[in-house]
Amino acid sequence: MSAFLAPEQAALKAKAREVAQDTVRARAAEVDRTEEYPWDHLETFKDAGFLGMTIPEAYGGQSKTWLDAVVVIEEMAKCCSIAGRIAVETNMGAVSAIMAYGSEEQKKMAADMVLAGDKPAICITEPEAGSDASGMTTRADKRGNQYVLNGKKHWITGGGVSRLHLIFAKVFDEQGNFEGVGGFLAIRDETEGLEIVKREPTMGLRGIPEAEIEFNDMQLPPSALVMPPRGLKKGFADLMTAYNSQRVGAGTVALGIMEGAYELAKDWTEEREQFGRPINEFQGVQWNLADMSIRIAAAQALIYKAAESGRDGFPDMVMAAQAKIYTSENAIQVVNEALQLFGARGYSRNLPLERMARDVRMFTIGGGTAEVLRNVVASGLLQKKLPQTRDGYSKLAARAAE
Numbered sequence: 001m002s003a004f005l006a007p008e009q010a011a012l013k014a015k016a017r018e019v020a021q022d023t024v025r026a027r028a029a030e031v032d033r034t035e036e037y038p039w040d041h042l043e044t045f046k047d048a049g050f051l052g053m054t055i056p057e058a059y060g061g062q063s064k065t066w067l068d069a070v071v072v073i074e075e076m077a078k079c080c081s082i083a084g085r086i087a088v089e090t091n092m093g094a095v096s097a098i099m100a101y102g103s104e105e106q107k108k109m110a111a112d113m114v115l116a117g118d119k120p121a122i123c124i125t126e127p128e129a130g131s132d133a134s135g136m137t138t139r140a141d142k143r144g145n146q147y148v149l150n151g152k153k154h155w156i157t158g159g160g161v162s163r164l165h166l167i168f169a170k171v172f173d174e175q176g177n178f179e180g181v182g183g184f185l186a187i188r189d190e191t192e193g194l195e196i197v198k199r200e201p202t203m204g205l206r207g208i209p210e211a212e213i214e215f216n217d218m219q220l221p222p223s224a225l226v227m228p229p230r231g232l233k234k235g236f237a238d239l240m241t242a243y244n245s246q247r248v249g250a251g252t253v254a255l256g257i258m259e260g261a262y263e264l265a266k267d268w269t270e271e272r273e274q275f276g277r278p279i280n281e282f283q284g285v286q287w288n289l290a291d292m293s294i295r296i297a298a299a300q301a302l303i304y305k306a307a308e309s310g311r312d313g314f315p316d317m318v319m320a321a322q323a324k325i326y327t328s329e330n331a332i333q334v335v336n337e338a339l340q341l342f343g344a345r346g347y348s349r350n351l352p353l354e355r356m357a358r359d360v361r362m363f364t365i366g367g368g369t370a371e372v373l374r375n376v377v378a379s380g381l382l383q384k385k386l387p388q389t390r391d392g393y394s395k396l397a398a399r400a401a402e
Contacts, residue, residue: 004304009071016075019048020083028080031207032355037161038207041083042117045090052114054091055099059111066092066245066307066315070252074303077256078263081359082207084256086119088249089158094120094166097183097242100314101228106185113164121162122246123153123213130155131372132388133168134236138215140169140184140225147171147225149184149193149218155366159211160196163188167215168239171225171232180232183239185224186215193218204358244320247367248306251324254363255299258331261356262292265338279341288341292334299327318380321373328363329370335360 005013023044031038045051050072055061069091077084089095098110098120114120129135138151149169156165165186171179186194193216200210228238266289269280279285302323309316339346339353346353364370379386387393 004301005067005071009068012068013071013075015048016050016072017078019044019050020075020079024076024083025079028082028352029349029355031080031082032204035206037209038080038082038086039117041080041086042119045087046115046117050087051090051117052095052111054096055111055114059099059107060115061111066248066310067304070248070303070307073249073252074256074259074300077253078260080207081205081253081257081356084253085157085205085208088246088253089119089122090114092249093243093246094122094164096245096314097122097166097239098185098226100242101183101238102185102226103223105223106226109185110164118163119158119161120164120166121156121158122243123156123165123167125155126152127154127212131369133240134181136168136170136181138167138169140171140182140220141176142172142174144174145222147184147220147222149186149215149220151215152197153213153215155200156211156213157366158208159213160188160199160209163190165194165213166226168236171235180234181236181239182232183226183235184220185226186218186220191218191220203361204355205362241314241317243367244315244317245310247320247324247373248303248310248315250363250367251299251303251306251320251327254324254328254331254360255296255303257356257360258292258299258327258334259296261335261338261353262289262296264351264353265289265292265341268342285341288337292337295330295334299323299330302326318377321368321376321380324363324368325370325373325377328360331360331363 024041027038052061053064053069057063073084073087076087095110095114099107102110124133126136126138140147140149151169165188167184167186168181169184171182173179188194195214195216197212197214202210228235230238269285270278272279306315306319306323309319335356339357342351342353345351375386
């Protein structure tokens with residue numbers, strides 16, 4: 001797909017590949033085995049200029065595009081899924097929401113923290129509010145000149161290592177009236193009441209914690225509230241628009257994993273001999289490689305197109321969802337086929353294929369399940385809301401009749 005990249009983007013991709021191959025690759029197995037966050041990758045990224053690339057130059061960033069970030073994420077994920085995720089979350093997600101909707105003070109704080117090496121955490125999911133994010137129970141009650149937050153979040157990527165947290169909560173005024181959903185900024189170890197409760201033991205992506213976080217009478221000033229231009233009533237929708245970049249980033253990590261697995265398998269079929277000849281001389285293996293390359297080319301095209309759709313803002317919601325669905329599902333297939341071509345060797349922990357198989361499984365789940373994202377795509381195509389509650393359609397019909 002290099003023909004679709006501008007010369008400077010192709011050069012950035014080549015630089016990222018060199019860093020990933022020379023530095024990141026060597027640590028991937030250890031990061032998985034020890035389950036320790038690779039702080040050294042942050043220093044590597046800082047030196048290479050890969051942190052906060054999408055942050056505007058006015059705040060110390062490089063004002064790079066989503067596609068610029070994508071080509072770096074892609075190359076990192078080929079060698080190490082965790083490095084790919086770090087590249088996502090220091091350029092997309094929480095930091096992109098803050099840079100779009102935050103106050104000048106909030107933007108400067110977020111930019112400074114990310115450029116110094118922090119990976120912000122975006123706190124949406126709750127134990128009983130996963131796909132139904134609107135069912136969250138974390139609340140922020142206005143009491144005098146402060147907000148008091150209480151609630152619990154779960155599966156928060158980076159919980160325990162991230163310092164800056166963007167926390168979604170239902171906001172209530174001093175009389176207890178619901179005002180909408182807002183995003184609040186809090187800093188671990190500085191904001192009292194933010195407690196990392198436990199780390200979730202995960203199947204894959206073990207080098208970055210997934211944590212449960214509680215907020216117990218956590219007091220925040222109004223200046224901690226990220227206020228989109230349409231206010232709290234539309235706050236959740238606006239903040240979730242920023243999440244489109246995160247979905248493109250997550251899809252890109254899956255893309256990188258499938259590309260890395262394919263490259264390993266392709267080289268192996270030339271090296272491995274059975275029945276007196278390289279196994280890539282067998283037509284079945286040739287078709288396997290062909291099908292894998294087709295899946296990768298289609299996934300890359302969708303990811304790049306989705307990233308480019310956000311050139312003047314955030315990526316398009318439908319394109320981002322389409323790209324993540326297709327890439328995450330096909331990445332599982334490609335990695336499994338690559339592992340199969342290695343036979344028993346692929347099943348061994350001496351090779352990265354078994355790690356890739358565990359890591360890639362997350363991406364049809366996290367950041368919006370493939371099933372929920374199909375609803376997002378259908379809603380966009382049909383240009384109407386598609387309620388999932390039992391009485392959702394009857395409520396829509398009633399409002400339409402008024």
